[in-house]
Amino acid sequence: MAQVPGFIKGLGITFGTMMRTFKNGSNTVQYPHEKEAPPIRARGVIALHQDNCTSCMLCSRSCPDWCIYIEAHKELAPPRREGGKPRQVNLLDRFDIDYALCMYCGICVEVCPFDALFWSPEYEYSEPNITDMLHDKTKLSEWMETVPEAPALEVGADKKKK
Amino acid sequence: MTILNDPVSAKLGNRQQLSYIASQAADARLNVELETEGMTLNIGPQHPATHGTLRIIARLDGEQVVWAEPSCGYMHRGYEKLTEVRTFPQVTSLINRIDWLGSFANEVPFILAAEKLMNVEAPPRAQWIRTILFELSRIANVSLFLGDLGVQMGAITPVFLAFRDREYVLNLIESATGGRFHPNFDRIGGLKDDLPAGWIDETKVVMKKLRNFCDEIETLLFGNEIFQSRTRGIGVIPRDVALQYGLSGANLRASGVDWDLRRDQTIPLAYDKVDFKVWTHPDGDSFARCWIRLQETREATKIVDQLLDGIPSGPVMAKVPKIIKVPEGEAWVSTENPLGEMGYYVVSRGDLGPFRVKIRSASFNNISITPWLLRGVYVPDIITILASLYFILGDIDR
Numbered sequence: 001m002a003q004v005p006g007f008i009k010g011l012g013i014t015f016g017t018m019m020r021t022f023k024n025g026s027n028t029v030q031y032p033h034e035k036e037a038p039p040i041r042a043r044g045v046i047a048l049h050q051d052n053c054t055s056c057m058l059c060s061r062s063c064p065d066w067c068i069y070i071e072a073h074k075e076l077a078p079p080r081r082e083g084g085k086p087r088q089v090n091l092l093d094r095f096d097i098d099y100a101l102c103m104y105c106g107i108c109v110e111v112c113p114f115d116a117l118f119w120s121p122e123y124e125y126s127e128p129n130i131t132d133m134l135h136d137k138t139k140l141s142e143w144m145e146t147v148p149e150a151p152a153l154e155v156g157a158d159k160k161k162k
Numbered sequence: 163m164t165i166l167n168d169p170v171s172a173k174l175g176n177r178q179q180l181s182y183i184a185s186q187a188a189d190a191r192l193n194v195e196l197e198t199e200g201m202t203l204n205i206g207p208q209h210p211a212t213h214g215t216l217r218i219i220a221r222l223d224g225e226q227v228v229w230a231e232p233s234c235g236y237m238h239r240g241y242e243k244l245t246e247v248r249t250f251p252q253v254t255s256l257i258n259r260i261d262w263l264g265s266f267a268n269e270v271p272f273i274l275a276a277e278k279l280m281n282v283e284a285p286p287r288a289q290w291i292r293t294i295l296f297e298l299s300r301i302a303n304v305s306l307f308l309g310d311l312g313v314q315m316g317a318i319t320p321v322f323l324a325f326r327d328r329e330y331v332l333n334l335i336e337s338a339t340g341g342r343f344h345p346n347f348d349r350i351g352g353l354k355d356d357l358p359a360g361w362i363d364e365t366k367v368v369m370k371k372l373r374n375f376c377d378e379i380e381t382l383l384f385g386n387e388i389f390q391s392r393t394r395g396i397g398v399i400p401r402d403v404a405l406q407y408g409l410s411g412a413n414l415r416a417s418g419v420d421w422d423l424r425r426d427q428t429i430p431l432a433y434d435k436v437d438f439k440v441w442t443h444p445d446g447d448s449f450a451r452c453w454i455r456l457q458e459t460r461e462a463t464k465i466v467d468q469l470l471d472g473i474p475s476g477p478v479m480a481k482v483p484k485i486i487k488v489p490e491g492e493a494w495v496s497t498e499n500p501l502g503e504m505g506y507y508v509v510s511r512g513d514l515g516p517f518r519v520k521i522r523s524a525s526f527n528n529i530s531i532t533p534w535l536l537r538g539v540y541v542p543d544i545i546t547i548l549a550s551l552y553f554i555l556g557d558i559d560r
Contacts, residue, residue: 006385013382014319027326039337041358064252105255105346110354119340156287156475157356 047143059108264303411502
């Protein structure tokens, strides 16, 4: 039997793919109408838990392109126990992340010693104006609602949290 | 004509160069009457076939290239200098961007060099996961090459298949690391986090799909007569020339040199725990280079499958101080990246960041052969040869 030409075999592959697409539906989704859920760990946007932030500036200093701006002032808070001395707390005046500069490396979330920064897989916050990409602390706090629980780990993982 | 006096090309009996010489001799009579004028053709910096901003300056004689030179640097981002003003943890987020299609593979040699200086070794579980992600980034990188290859020669279908199946791999990388293209998952002393639950089973399913994709591409593209006639015997790199120009990776193995850093060196990655075949091809032409990459993708899926079965349990992070100061010293580590040998020479003076980093990226050395290779080829073959050499512009210009 004569050999089947290679391009005929190739057309067979294309035909098979077409039939599979008819049967199982296409791999793409029509974006604004349908959405694919990003994975839990996806680095979409950084959320800020304001109460945990002590304005220690670690995130701002370790950011590779310096896109976190923090300003704070000190205030006296009532003592924890009765009769104690009033505590000194840092209050955030400004906590801005410039998403036009951010390169989503996640170093700020990692270095934060007080668990004030979290990743959220939310991604729909593009703006027509580049200055609007600067998210202030109220907007960053709003992202907190979208932060998911950390996923369970694979078998054999060390249970101990870092 | 310089080519006639060139002892290398005369000795090699290279088919394209011989055909050029023959055509020169045949045209000699014609040229007396029809004086042809040379022409300089600029391919790029913006050209659909260069995937990036590489400029090829080609001096043409009719349809044939007399002289060609790549002109790179249009996308130079100065990574070697940038790393000097960053701390060690920050560097990985930058060097992700060198070879943007296989970014996890960029992090590994740098981290290994830093670990070598600090005398830290990642725990076995971290090493295995590193190797798996390394191979996944190779698959993501090379599967795009296999699809893109068809587009350069006018075949549209393979690129859709490639993007379809590459998406599965990118989803895997994203669900484990958080970033599709820029994982930034490697840390000095281990990994940022462990794998999420269910990842191993998912990966096994995807690897099956990828092997199916390789079969499809093999029938669709490599079995196609047009593809074969466009690539066989075109752009032949003989073994000794490939070695002289310092090629690495699939380009070198396609010329018959059996050299693979995954097998030939001992580095703290899990490659010594798995069996895999290093494919070589004796021809050294464009077809051989493409074919080697196809086989490597298959081999990578097998490596991942073997590694998934035996991930040891334990922590993924060794004990390292919170503020990383790398002791004084110099270290060189190179690995077999999707594009070839990629290495980092890290000089530390005991500071938070490196004092100097020399990046050896594969594409920069691989395109250095283009002046030799493009001499005497026809204009349409320039695209085929450049496509089969497979470079990534970020990897050339850094």
